[in-house]
Structure formats: structure tokens, C-alpha cells
Amino acid sequence: GAVVSQHPSWVICKSGTSVKIECRSLDFQATTMFWYRQFPKQSLMLMATSNEGSKATYEQGVEKDKFLINHASLTLSTLTVTSAHPEDSSFYICSARIPGRTSYEQYFGPGTRLTVT
Amino acid sequence: AQTVTQSQPEMSVQEAETVTLSCTYDTSESDYYLFWYKQPPSRQMILVIRQEAYKQQNATENRFSVNFQKAAKSFSLKISDSQLGDAAMYFCAYPETSGSRLTFGEGTQLTVNP
Numbered sequence: 001g002a003v004v005s006q007h008p009s010w011v012i013c014k015s016g017t018s019v020k021i022e023c024r025s026l027d028f029q030a031t032t033m034f035w036y037r038q039f040p041k042q043s044l045m046l047m048a049t050s051n052e053g054s055k056a057t058y059e060q061g062v063e064k065d066k067f068l069i070n071h072a073s074l075t076l077s078t079l080t081v082t083s084a085h086p087e088d089s090s091f092y093i094c095s096a097r098i099p100g101r102t103s104y105e106q107y108f109g110p111g112t113r114l115t116v117t
Numbered sequence: 118a119q120t121v122t123q124s125q126p127e128m129s130v131q132e133a134e135t136v137t138l139s140c141t142y143d144t145s146e147s148d149y150y151l152f153w154y155k156q157p158p159s160r161q162m163i164l165v166i167r168q169e170a171y172k173q174q175n176a177t178e179n180r181f182s183v184n185f186q187k188a189a190k191s192f193s194l195k196i197s198d199s200q201l202g203d204a205a206m207y208f209c210a211y212p213e214t215s216g217s218r219l220t221f222g223e224g225t226q227l228t229v230n231p
Contacts, residue, residue: 041224105167
């Protein structure tokens with residue numbers, strides 16, 4: 001149980017275009033999902049917390065107009081990187097937690113490698 | 118704010134041997150959880166083990182166990198009978214109950230030598 005999927009696993013886009021990454025909870029409903037960015041050999045950096053039916057909460061320093069997050073259903077959250085630039089190239093990971101579970105562990109998707117050319 | 122510190126950027130162990138990864142944290146809360154996550158070369162984050170602070174007994178999951186010292190705010194992970202598949206980046210993590218965000222340590226890269 002507690003499986004999270006991400007799509008695509010790998011994407012290349014041209015500078016100036018937008019790309020959408022999907023995150024789905026497959027066997028549970030997730031009222032809260034999280035989006036992380038990870039550089040090689042580094043820890044995960046939280047970008048934003050996504051709540052179903054409401055606006056996402058962004059971490060300090062993350063441009064909300066550039067990284068659009070939509071949590072339209074209890075099983076789907078999307079991250080859209082708008083007007084992508086080469087510096088946006090990174091590994092993006094989503095996660096979700098099971099509502100009501102007081103241990104607050106998160107279950108992670110397999111990640112999406114974004115390359116902007 | 119809570120902090121999590123892993124002071125060992127890299128560790129290595131011989132196959133079948135035992136290795137311990139260190140983690141310290143800081144919190145003002147009295148009841149909380151702590152986690153160890155594993156990130157193998159595939160980069161899929163996998164929950165290895167969880168510990169609840171009010172439980173005095175250290176958590177165990179097969180070859181993985183923790184040494185939880187609440188007063189010292191220490192939470193180390195012991196891997197017994199190390200296998201090649203244990204090679205990964207290991208992250209210690211603390212969930213903030215207020216917003217349920219996870220605070221991660223810097224990670225420890227574990228190499229398992231055959």
C-alpha cells in the first residue's frame with residue numbers, strides 16, 4: 001500500500017516552454033502532497049505543500065508564478081514549470097501522506113528528471 | 118525550528134558486516150516520530166524504519182534497527198549483515214506535526230564493498 005506515481009519520469013524541454021509533472025496517489029486519497037527539488041548528492045529541498053481544493057503553500061524563495069501547483073483531486077497534484085530555463089533542470093520528487101496517520105510519514109514518487117535545453 | 122544533522126557524508130562497509138549511521142536532531146516537542154529513508158541509485162525514496170519518541174523500545178525492521186536516545190536527541194541506524202543492495206543515500210527525517218512537513222538531514226552515502 002501507499003504507492004505514489006509520477007509522470008513523466010524523464011522530460012527534456014526547450015528553454016521558454018512549459019512542462020507539467022503529475023503526481024498520483026494510487027491506493028489512498030491524499031489531502032496533502034509535497035513537491036521537492038533535489039540536486040545531485042544533496043538532500044531534498046521542499047518547494048511547496050499542496051492541499052486539495054486550496055492554494056499551495058510555497059517555501060520561501062520559490063517563485064509561485066514559475067512553479068504552478070494544482071491539487072485538483074484527492075489523488076492528483078500537478079507541478080507546472082513555466083517558461084523553463086536551463087537552471088530549472090533538476091530532479092523533482094513528489095510525496096504524499098496518508099490522512100489521519102499521526103506518524104506523518106511521507107510516501108514518495110519515483111521522481112522526474114527535467115532537462116531544459 | 119527543528120533541525121536534523123547527519124555528520125557522516127560518506128560511509129563504507131564490507132558485505133555481511135554491520136554499519137551504523139548517525140543522526141542528531143533538535144526539537145522542543147515531547148512526542149514525535151523519526152524516520153530513516155533510503156534513496157538507492159534509482160532515486161526512489163523508500164521508508165526504511167520509523168521510531169515513535171514515547172516508545173522506549175528501539176524499532177527494528179529485519180536487518181535494520183535504530184538506537185534512539187531521546188535525552189541525547191540521537192537517532193542512529195544500524196544495518197546488520199550488509200548487502201550490496203543496501204548501497205544508497207540514507208536520510209534521517211523529522212516530521213513537523215504542525216504542518217507535517219519533513220525536515221531532512223544532509224544524507225549519508227553508504228557504499229557496500231563486496
